[in-house]
Amino acid sequence: MESELKSLTSNSTLQLDSVGRDGSNKDQRPLLKSDSSVSATSVTVSSETLQDLEKKFPAYVRRDAYGTMGRGELPLSEKLLLALALVTLVPIRFVAGFLILVLYYLICRFCTLFSAPNREEDDQEDYAHMVGWRRATIVRSGRFLSRAMLFVMGFYWIDETYRIPRSNDKDADENECKGLSEESERPGAIISNHVSYLDILYHMSSSFPSFVAKRSVGKLPLVGLISKCLGCVYVQRESKSSDFKGVSGVVTERVRTAHQNKLAPLMMLFPEGTTTNGDYLLPFKTGAFLSKAPVLPVILRYPYKRFSPAWDSISGVRHVILLLCQFVNHIEVTRLPIYDPSEQEKEDPKLYANNVRKLMASEGNLTLSDIGLPEKRIYHAALNGNSLPSVLRQKDD
Structure with a gap:
């Protein structure tokens, strides 16, 4: 489990940022941002990180017109x-x-x-x-x-x-x-x-x-x-x-x-x-x-x-x-x-x-x-901006 997360970190799939008490280093992507008030160490998902996560967990990636988590940017007609x-x-x-x-x-x-x-x-x-x-x-x-x-x-x-x-009859292949x-x-x-x-x-x-x-x-x-x-x-x-x-x-x-x-x-x-x-x-x-x-x-x-x-x-x-x-x-x-x-x-x-x-x-x-359910929890936790300790607890469960 820990080696899996280390691999993700080394490949820039999970980026850990230090956030001050004043919240000045908040993620500017509201759909995929972390809650800095919960933990001083949080998961931030950039566009590059998102691509890496999708390569790591392809079985859980949404590829429809509504995008990741169903919150993608939609055209006016949609x-x-x-x-x-x-x-x-x-x-x-x-x-x-x-x-x-x-x-x-x-x-x-x-x-x-x-x-x-x-x-x-x-x-x-x-x-x-x-x-x-x-x-x-x-x-x-x-x-x-x-x-x-x-x-x-x-x-x-x-x-x-x-x-x-x-x-068994080769002619009867219907x-x-x-x-x-x-x-x-x-x-x-x-x-x-x-x-x-x-x-x-x-x-x-x-x-x-x-x-x-x-x-x-x-x-x-x-x-x-x-x-x-x-x-x-x-x-x-x-x-x-x-x-x-x-x-x-x-x-x-x-x-x-x-x-x-x-x-x-x-x-x-x-x-x-x-x-x-x-x-x-x-x-x-x-x-x-x-x-x-x-x-x-x-x-x-x-x-x-x-x-x-x-x-x-x-x-x-x-x-x-x-x-x-x-x-x-x-x-x-x-x-x-x-x-x-x-x-x-x-x-x-x-x-x-x-x-x-x-x-x-x-x-x-x-x-x-x-991959299986533990990896799905990691992927969802990263998308939702959950803190790394929370991801670890979900993985242990």
Whole structure:
């Protein structure tokens, strides 16, 4: 960690300036400036430094018309379009989206009346065990309303491509088709690259799986009950206790159950552990592959001309507003064949994860990257002008 930061410093990617108490040496770039009142040693990002950071952390760099952190300088025509969308399109979409959320919450509340939640280890609680009309109502309405939410956000159509296994016959090299029939073998989990929170809405509309979510999500108004109906597995990311081992065991058991029982919801896992700009694929964590069950790889891309729906180095509020301002958004989905691990891969989860990752990178034309969440925190800290000790603490976490 410290050697990484020293390397950044030696390459002028993190410039440390001494700031006096009177604040006379303040950064004149308000969008990327540091807070001199917090620490006497702060991070200053110049244009040259920004270029070096982008070379170091390319998986988190925004390259759309709105620039770094979505705060780039815009032409007058773009500002006028944003102003028009803010007073017309955004209010309509916001109200419609909120009504969809409330409607689905009410459906979930009705279907869970007089039904006790399933409780597992580590305070896991969900309603995914329900069967009959209650479960059918939750799933069908959830898929429909998730797609409706995407429509409200400007995703009027979704381009889905299904890949089928290559035939041994060299003459039969056709490997793409629309409307592929259901695979004979059921996977235990869906494995997807992670580009945006929008990924969750797509997968809900497509297969309504269970997700891994922060523990705090289960306590949120409206969303908390919905996440329990999805059967989410809750994890405390910052915890260094045995919580992770417990959650890993729950996930592994869920994946095995989904593989063996068609009535059980599939697990939806993002093994990268964080979002990227959509052009790269980070190293996979092995938790999704410990069960030794087959997985279904899915690749998501968000083509854009002005605003990128990727949630990489931009705040959540700014991202939502700019997304709602864009009249049309696009999703491209590539579904690969179910990946059945070999005996060697079953005994080596790391090999299993790496092979699936390489396949997804090849089929999705994605670039493999060796960086991860700690590097993303460093990049964001530098862009936000956080002090160096703060960066070090985030890296340690």
